[in-house]
Amino acid sequence: MTTQALVVGASGAIGRAWLAEIHERFPQSAITGTWWRNEPAETGFPVNWIRMNPSDAESVAGCADQFGQLDLLINAVGFLHTEEQGPEKSIRQFEADFFLRNLQINALPTLLLAKAFQGALRKAEQGWFATVSAKVGSIEDNRLGGWYSYRASKAALNMALKTLALEWKRSLPRVCVAALHPGTVESPLSEPFRSGTPDHKVFKPEYSVARMADVLFSKTAADTGRLWSWDGQPIPW
Ligand SMILES: NC(=O)c1ccc[n+]([C@@H]2O[C@H](COP(=O)([O-])OP(=O)(O)OC[C@H]3O[C@@H](n4cnc5c(N)ncnc54)[C@H](OP(=O)(O)O)[C@@H]3O)[C@@H](O)[C@H]2O)c1
Numbered sequence: 001m002t003t004q005a006l007v008v009g010a011s012g013a014i015g016r017a018w019l020a021e022i023h024e025r026f027p028q029s030a031i032t033g034t035w036w037r038n039e040p041a042e043t044g045f046p047v048n049w050i051r052m053n054p055s056d057a058e059s060v061a062g063c064a065d066q067f068g069q070l071d072l073l074i075n076a077v078g079f080l081h082t083e084e085q086g087p088e089k090s091i092r093q094f095e096a097d098f099f100l101r102n103l104q105i106n107a108l109p110t111l112l113l114a115k116a117f118q119g120a121l122r123k124a125e126q127g128w129f130a131t132v133s134a135k136v137g138s139i140e141d142n143r144l145g146g147w148y149s150y151r152a153s154k155a156a157l158n159m160a161l162k163t164l165a166l167e168w169k170r171s172l173p174r175v176c177v178a179a180l181h182p183g184t185v186e187s188p189l190s191e192p193f194r195s196g197t198p199d200h201k202v203f204k205p206e207y208s209v210a211r212m213a214d215v216l217f218s219k220t221a222a223d224t225g226r227l228w229s230w231d232g233q234p235i236p237w
Contacts (some may be wrong), residue, residue, distance in 0.1 A: 003029035004120075005072040008054055008113060010047070011035035013187030014132055015076035017205035019043055021213045022072065029072075036077075054109035057116075062065055064116035075113055075131040076218065078104035080150055080189045087106040087147040087193075099149040105154035107160060114164050118172060127175035129164075130216055133157055133227060135181045137212055140236040158237055165225030176219050178228040182208040203230075 003026045009015040010033030019033050023045045033040060034052040050066070053059040054077045080087060081100060088094050110131045121127045135141055137154025158179050165177035184190060184197045185208045194202055203211075211230040217230075227235045 003044075003071045004031050004032075004067065006032045006034070006067070006074070006117075008034045008052070008073070008075045008109065009036075009077035011038045011040045011050075012076055012078070012189070013205040014182055014185060014209060015074070016040065016043070017209035018074045018076055018213075019047055020045075020206065021209045022074075025217070027214065032066075038145055054112065055104045057112050060109070060112040060116045062068065064120060067117065067120040070117055070120035072128045073113060073117055073121065073130070073198050074128075075110055077105060077109050078132065078134075078189060079153075081118065081192060087150050089146050093208040094148055099152070102149040102153035104154060104211060107149070107156040108237070110157055111160050114160075118168075121175050122172050124174060126220065128216055128219075129173070129175055130178040130180055131157060131161060131169075132182055132212075133161070133179040135227075135229065135235055137179075138227065138235050138237060161227075162225050162237060169221075169224060174221050175224070176216075176221045176222045178219060179227045180212045180216065181227065182212060183230045 002045045005022045007015050007018045010019050019031055022029055022031055032048040032050060034050050036053050050063050052063045085098050121129060134149060134154045136151050137158050139155055161177055161179045168175050168177060183203050184194060184201055185205050206231050215228045215232045227237060229235050
């Protein structure tokens with residue numbers, strides 16, 4: 001049977017690496033990737049590309065209409081900074097617009113995707129619905145403070161995934177819902193904020209995704225509703 005896989009935000013560094021990882025692990029799979037602002041680079045293997053705005057309900061529903069069955073959905077969309085504005089060091093820097101933009105890109109898409117794709121995921125024999133989250137969204141793990149908007153949007157995302165896992169335990173019992181922490185990864189999103197991280201702790205996207213895939217594909221629906229680090233460790237919500 002062909003595995004039907006969808007990577008949302010496949011134009012990004014981590015999303016693009018997920019396409020390649022899925023192609024390598026499931027060579028028979030039919031892979032779809034979405035992008036919104038930045039047209040994706042050539043992959044070297046077949047990808048069905050769809051332009052979709054992950055924060056727009058109609059756009060997401062239109063994409064879902066193209067799927068009868070879906071076995072694997074990875075959401076790798078995310079936002080941390082613009083050219084002008086970065087994550088807050090203190091509450092003095094907090095701006096409502098920036099906060100709402102974080103929520104709109106980091107939390108909202110997963111909820112829209114879950115609603116639109118649950119019909120197709122229900123048909124999977126063994127399904128995975130995973131979003132690339134971040135450890136800084138863990139409330140219990142927050143020891144440094146700062147980054148109000150990004151942290152709060154990832155915490156909202158984590159709560160959405162946990163709540164979805166509880167609902168789908170009953171209605172989609174063959175689907176594993178997961179939040180994944182990729183570590184610090186070379187990408188445009190992390191670029192301005194990596195100077196404090198030692199080189200050996202900054203991963204290539206391919207390495208991070210291979211580790212996340214090891215973790216995700218070792219899980220079944222019995223493991224649903226957790227936040228996993230790239231190294232397989234569970235992170236407290
Ligand atoms: N890199 C890290 O160190 C790190 C660490 C922890 C967590 N993460 C998480 O990993 C995920 C992937 O990040 P990345 O490092 O791969 O970043 P990236 O290379 O900058 O990719 C970001 C992705 O998000 C999409 N996106 C951004 N803004 C959007 C908007 N306004 N509307 C629609 N789509 C938008 C982009 O699509 P278009 O360009 O096509 O619009 C792109 O596919 C994010 O959720 C991030 O929070 C990354």
